[in-house]
Amino acid sequence: xxxxxxxxxxxxxxxxxxxxxxxxxxxxxxxxxxxxxxxxxxxxxxxxxxxxxxxxxxxxxxxxxxxxxxxxxxxxxxxxxxxxxxxxxxxxxxxxxxxxxxxxxxxxxxxxxxxxxxxxxxxxxxxxxxxxxxxxxxxxxxxxxxxxxxxxxxxxxxxxxxxxxxxxxxxxxxxxxxxxxxxxxxxxxxxxxxxxxxxxxxxxxxxxxxxxxxxxxxxxxxxxxxxxxxxxxxxxxxxxxxxxxxxxxxxxxxxxxxxxxxxxxxxxxxxxxxxxxxxxxxxxxxxxxxxxxxxxxxxxxxxxxxxxxxxxxxxxxxxxxxxxxxxxxxxxxxxxxxxxxxxxxxxxxxxxxxxxxxxxxxxxxxxxxxxxxxxxxxxxxxxxxxxxxxxxxxxxxxxxxxxxxxxxxxxxxxxxxxxxxxxxxxxxxxxxxxxxxxxxxxxxxxxxxxxxxxxxxxxxxxxxxxxxxxxxxxxxxxxxxxxxxxxx
Amino acid sequence: xxxxxxxxxxxxxxxxxxxxxxxxxxxxxxxxxxxxxxxxxxxxxxxxxxxxxxxxxxxxxxxxxxxxxxxxxxxxxxxxxxxxxxxxxxxxxxxxxxxxxxxxxxxxxxxxxxxxxxxxxxxxxxxx
Numbered sequence: 001x002x003x004x005x006x007x008x009x010x011x012x013x014x015x016x017x018x019x020x021x022x023x024x025x026x027x028x029x030x031x032x033x034x035x036x037x038x039x040x041x042x043x044x045x046x047x048x049x050x051x052x053x054x055x056x057x058x059x060x061x062x063x064x065x066x067x068x069x070x071x072x073x074x075x076x077x078x079x080x081x082x083x084x085x086x087x088x089x090x091x092x093x094x095x096x097x098x099x100x101x102x103x104x105x106x107x108x109x110x111x112x113x114x115x116x117x118x119x120x121x122x123x124x125x126x127x128x129x130x131x132x133x134x135x136x137x138x139x140x141x142x143x144x145x146x147x148x149x150x151x152x153x154x155x156x157x158x159x160x161x162x163x164x165x166x167x168x169x170x171x172x173x174x175x176x177x178x179x180x181x182x183x184x185x186x187x188x189x190x191x192x193x194x195x196x197x198x199x200x201x202x203x204x205x206x207x208x209x210x211x212x213x214x215x216x217x218x219x220x221x222x223x224x225x226x227x228x229x230x231x232x233x234x235x236x237x238x239x240x241x242x243x244x245x246x247x248x249x250x251x252x253x254x255x256x257x258x259x260x261x262x263x264x265x266x267x268x269x270x271x272x273x274x275x276x277x278x279x280x281x282x283x284x285x286x287x288x289x290x291x292x293x294x295x296x297x298x299x300x301x302x303x304x305x306x307x308x309x310x311x312x313x314x315x316x317x318x319x320x321x322x323x324x325x326x327x328x329x330x331x332x333x334x335x336x337x338x339x340x341x342x343x344x345x346x347x348x349x350x351x352x353x354x355x356x357x358x359x360x361x362x363x364x365x366x367x368x369x370x371x372x373x374x375x376x377x378x379x380x381x382x383x384x385x386x387x388x389x390x391x392x393x394x395x396x397x398x399x400x401x402x403x404x405x406x407x408x409x410x411x412x413x414x415x416x417x418x419x420x421x422x423x424x425x426x427x428x429x430x431x432x433x434x435x436x437x438x439x440x441x442x443x444x445x446x447x448x449x450x451x452x453x454x455x456x457x458x459x460x461x462x463x464x465x466x467x468x469x470x471x472x473x474x475x476x477x478x479x480x481x482x483x484x485x486x487x488x
Numbered sequence: 489x490x491x492x493x494x495x496x497x498x499x500x501x502x503x504x505x506x507x508x509x510x511x512x513x514x515x516x517x518x519x520x521x522x523x524x525x526x527x528x529x530x531x532x533x534x535x536x537x538x539x540x541x542x543x544x545x546x547x548x549x550x551x552x553x554x555x556x557x558x559x560x561x562x563x564x565x566x567x568x569x570x571x572x573x574x575x576x577x578x579x580x581x582x583x584x585x586x587x588x589x590x591x592x593x594x595x596x597x598x599x600x601x602x603x604x605x606x607x608x609x610x611x612x613x614x615x616x
Contacts, residue, residue, distance in 0.1 A: 003588065003596065003612055009539055010600070010603075011543070012607060015609070018615045034538050035539045035541065048566075052562025053562075058569060059569045062567070062573065067571055069570070075546060080539065084538045084586065094525050097526070128526055132527050149534075151529075153533045156533075160527075164528070242529065308565045334525050392551055474595060
């Protein structure tokens with residue numbers, strides 16, 4: 001899209017072609033790039049996706065679009081196209097809703113917000129000035145403080161705006177510092193929010209809380225930790241969801257192109273690590289924070305592809321920590337995306353290496369610790385055990401790794417395909433007899449978390465390397481809390 | 489007598505008007521009596537400076553049209569078929585096929601410079 005706009009600036013007419021189901025998304029992108037009237041030609045999605053497999057198949061779709069192309073390049077500009085009027089987005093601070101009764105007014109508020117795409121499909125709590133003021137008692141930070149901007153439309157996230165969405169979600173003031181920290185992670189420039197929220201890959205978010213605040217606000221980290229029934233878990237996630245909708249101007253099938261939606265789309269996967277039953281230091285401590293700190297980690301994960309894979313545990317079948325480890329190793333090492341031949345610069349999910357989040361249930365973690373593993377040594381062990389002996393790679397796979405290394409050095413690679421500069425030597429050194437080529441970029445890309453109750457399941461959830469920004473994992477300190485001892 | 493009856497009727501009419509007005513007023517208040525004021529949850533997006541579009545071509549004959557593959561799967565086949573169609577049906581249109589360098593989200597200043605110098609128009613496909 002931006003290429004077409006660049007050429008239009010040079011005085012050369014251009015057309016951007018998309019399938020019809022992406023037409024709204026393209027228009028939205030045109031708006032964001034300053035050319036709302038750009039000529040977009042659409043082709044039927046129903047035909048293109050099934051026919052693009054070959055030139056012969058796609059020919060009728062291409063030929064079918066010719067007249068529209070010629071027209072778009074030659075039909076004189078309309079007045080609006082020649083002199084577009086700037087769009088003034090007037091934001092009123094308050095919205096008044098009147099009805100014959102309070103109940104009807106609340107119903108009218110809900111319908112209006114949904115019609116405007118300001119809700120999430122579930123009933124909302126009206127964010128009256130009184131309720132927002134109440135919500136803001138949970139933080140000592142200024143309501144006008146700017147946290148960041150929220151992709152894709154880059155709306156400004158202030159503490160007050162987050163509080164408004166937190167009220168709508170049904171959160172309590174003591175949750176607000178957690179919600180703010182989550183939004184700080186998501187709006188960090190290093191975090192790829194754009195991909196997780198708009199990709200057709202239907203990706204999802206993990207929102208994990210560590211530190212003493214989790215217990216203070218009664219977050220669930222035991223049985224059912226990813227489910228319903230805990231106000232803190234559910235409304236913190238929902239507040240984040242509503243903040244992303246309203247501050248990022250996201251809407252399904254318009255610019256949120258998750259083709260099949262996401263499980264837990266209203267609340268994301270929001271939970272607390274089970275620090276009480278973990279044999280190791282909490283996750284945030286392993287990353288350098290103090291035990292008395294409270295933190296939020298936001299991490300992009302798969303929904304369906306890269307969604308949950310159960311490795312063992314549960315109340316029915318027998319399991320052992322060793323058998324679970326073997327399942328994890330088998331699963332991760334079967335993912336040979338690192339060795340997939342890819343076209344440099346072409347997005348191909350089959351060639352993007354993954355980050356893995358292993359959610360160990362407490363019994364399994366305790367057993368692993370008894371076997372001598374620390375969190376760090378477990379990461380290293382899994383990294384090494386999943387690496388593939390050089391001798392077992394086909395010539396095509398060796399070539400693919402070499403191409404990946406060369407491209408990572410030379411440039412022209414999608415971020416998702418790159419081996420970071422500080423890992424190039426490691427990979428180069430494995431490409432010889434006796435070497436073992438990793439399937440994961442580094443041991444740190446295998447995140448170990450203890451969650452769930454007793455009994456519980458150990459499962460994995462993964463995601464490709466982010467394509468638009470360097471990271472898909474961010475941890476932020478919770479601060480400014482006024483109603484809890486933690487997070488101050 | 490007649491005068492008294494007239495005054496009585498006028499008086500009754502006046503009282504009736506007051507009564508009807510009062511009821512109507514009550515109904516009007518009752519019809520819209522609840523009001524909720526809420527704060528706007530939307531974030532202020534940045535203002536985007538607008539770019540005017542380029543003038544369209546009067547004809548494609550004699551012009552050079554670049555077909556640029558944005559590098560999603562299927563775009564190349566689509567554009568090459570289109571290029572073939574022009575070669576057969578509108579041979580006076582010169583067509584040039586290019587793959588954009590880098591991934592779909594990256595800029596390609598070299599290509600834009602080439603099209604600026606040598607091309608008259610561009611078709612970019614398929615953005616999805």
